[in-house]
Amino acid sequence: MKEDRPSWQSRRRSAAALTGRVFRHRWTRRVRVAGAVGLTAVAGSLIGVMLFARADINVGPFSAEMSVVPSVEGGTEINIPPLGSLHLDSHRGPIHLRVDLGSLDQSRTEALIDNPAAISSAGDRAVDEVVAGVSRLGLRTMGLAVLGGLILAALVFRDVRRTAAAGITALVVTGGSLGLAAGTLRPDSISEPRYEGLLINAPAVVGDARRIADNYGRYAEQLQTILGNVSRVYSTISVLPVYEPAGNTTRILHVSDLHLNPASWGLIRTVVETFEIDAVVDTGDIVDWGSSAETGYVSSIPSIQVPYIFVRGNHDSIGIQNAVAAQSNAVVLDNGLTEVDGLTIAGIGDPQFTPDKSESNEAGDESGPELLSAAGDRLAQTIRGSGKKVDIALVHDPAMAQPLSGLVPLVLSGHQHRRSVALLPPPETPAPDPSASASPAPAPPVAAQPTVTTRIMVEGSTGGAGLRGLEKEEATPLSLSVLYFDENRELKAYDDIQLGGTGESNVEMQRNVVGLEPEETPAPASSQPAGAPSPS
Numbered sequence: 001m002k003e004d005r006p007s008w009q010s011r012r013r014s015a016a017a018l019t020g021r022v023f024r025h026r027w028t029r030r031v032r033v034a035g036a037v038g039l040t041a042v043a044g045s046l047i048g049v050m051l052f053a054r055a056d057i058n059v060g061p062f063s064a065e066m067s068v069v070p071s072v073e074g075g076t077e078i079n080i081p082p083l084g085s086l087h088l089d090s091h092r093g094p095i096h097l098r099v100d101l102g103s104l105d106q107s108r109t110e111a112l113i114d115n116p117a118a119i120s121s122a123g124d125r126a127v128d129e130v131v132a133g134v135s136r137l138g139l140r141t142m143g144l145a146v147l148g149g150l151i152l153a154a155l156v157f158r159d160v161r162r163t164a165a166a167g168i169t170a171l172v173v174t175g176g177s178l179g180l181a182a183g184t185l186r187p188d189s190i191s192e193p194r195y196e197g198l199l200i201n202a203p204a205v206v207g208d209a210r211r212i213a214d215n216y217g218r219y220a221e222q223l224q225t226i227l228g229n230v231s232r233v234y235s236t237i238s239v240l241p242v243y244e245p246a247g248n249t250t251r252i253l254h255v256s257d258l259h260l261n262p263a264s265w266g267l268i269r270t271v272v273e274t275f276e277i278d279a280v281v282d283t284g285d286i287v288d289w290g291s292s293a294e295t296g297y298v299s300s301i302p303s304i305q306v307p308y309i310f311v312r313g314n315h316d317s318i319g320i321q322n323a324v325a326a327q328s329n330a331v332v333l334d335n336g337l338t339e340v341d342g343l344t345i346a347g348i349g350d351p352q353f354t355p356d357k358s359e360s361n362e363a364g365d366e367s368g369p370e371l372l373s374a375a376g377d378r379l380a381q382t383i384r385g386s387g388k389k390v391d392i393a394l395v396h397d398p399a400m401a402q403p404l405s406g407l408v409p410l411v412l413s414g415h416q417h418r419r420s421v422a423l424l425p426p427p428e429t430p431a432p433d434p435s436a437s438a439s440p441a442p443a444p445p446v447a448a449q450p451t452v453t454t455r456i457m458v459e460g461s462t463g464g465a466g467l468r469g470l471e472k473e474e475a476t477p478l479s480l481s482v483l484y485f486d487e488n489r490e491l492k493a494y495d496d497i498q499l500g501g502t503g504e505s506n507v508e509m510q511r512n513v514v515g516l517e518p519e520e521t522p523a524p525a526s527s528q529p530a531g532a533p534s535p536s
Helices: 004-024 026-052 106-114 116-157 160-183 187-191 199-206 209-214 216-236 263-275 292-304 318-325 365-386 466-470
Strands: 054-059 062-070 076-080 084-088 095-104 194-197 250-255 279-282 308-310 330-332 336-340 343-347 392-394 410-413 420-423 455-458 478-485 491-499 507-513
Touching: 026 062, 026 116, 026 160, 054 116, 062 116, 095 160, 116 160, 250 263, 263 292, 263 478, 263 491, 292 318, 308 318, 318 330, 336 365, 343 365
Parallel strands: 076 095, 250 279, 279 308, 308 330, 343 392, 392 410, 410 455
Antiparallel strands: 054 062, 062 095, 076 084, 084 194, 194 507, 250 478, 336 343, 420 455, 478 491, 491 507
């Protein structure tokens, strides 16, 4: 053992000497220095950008401040006090643009109000002012990043060459980040903002769906009207006026699964008044147990003051359906059609009454999917027999929707307590009957009925799932949607509105423009019913 000790110590000294030589090698030193220079350049750039990368611009009557901050996802945030903020998926990359609209200049505001020509010119100039401000902010950001990298490198290294290398690194990193943001720019993102803030003022900020859906080139006209409206609000200290909608736009409010929540009626009335809704459609589960004691809940329907179209859900009894039908402005559809503001709407009630899922229905649990599909088939036959072009079909459970594929352009449903939008698989073409070829006298040809692409929109719970919404750790949000139809009765856009569940107060609205992004057509339908397992 004594003879092995010198050998072990010798090997350790040899390894330490080798490590020291590698560590002191000139290429190792260069790598260490390059890494230190790079980290110093990035750190200095971040400090300079986060502290000083701001630019003040005038947008119409507003004084606005633009700034950039590092971000993984990119995007743009526009803060409009006291209304809230707009979030745009405008670009990708490590830079997030923030625009804070500040105070109004009194003289410019008065000039806009008193002179209509000034309002028009302000709207025309606003886009150019924003573009110029972004360009100026980009140059300022690059300059501050390089300056920050140079100053920090000079303090750390006290070497001219390393300081210069840090400045070049900062220039390359910042220029690459700005170039990535510019290369991934999405001008169409202005059509689909995510709104956060006061719900009652949302339409004034987001604007009219029909005008936004037309094309991005008309954004200057949109901005002109927004500037005029907001200027009048600040100058007169009055309530923000609702954005003036196009005269040929029909607005339908889709609600579902109120589940006896009394807060739902106030929310629905607010949205109806603010968005100038033409009709409300309710896809069922307005109560929880379908009992006679719950019929008083539906007496609030006349306070909505627009047509209220209803289809029965699996929590709604025939007695509840009759109570809804007794309201002055209500229309109950149970395998029937109605017309509202030029739109033809068909609907059918849920064939099952299962307020307590732990109890089997009379036909047995095994027959549930067949009952739902059969109800969808009955509604499809009614639509075909009517000879009318139906624009919207209403069902409660999405599993009832597949027989309507290719027959109507839009199916509205609920039941699942979560929002989703998808295209239904096209209907299957029936296989030819081999026995038909042996028939001596073939039947006369029947003209094929044209098919359409069918979109299904499943609403969340406008009542926050009622008491069920309190059973989970996170409260179920209150959800409802505004649908915009043009003069050709085509769906052009929809707003998804979501309020935090019981005990929460956040409000979020997402604008969606139909056709802005390509949609995949699903494969033909299988024998499985449409829709997924649901909570009610």
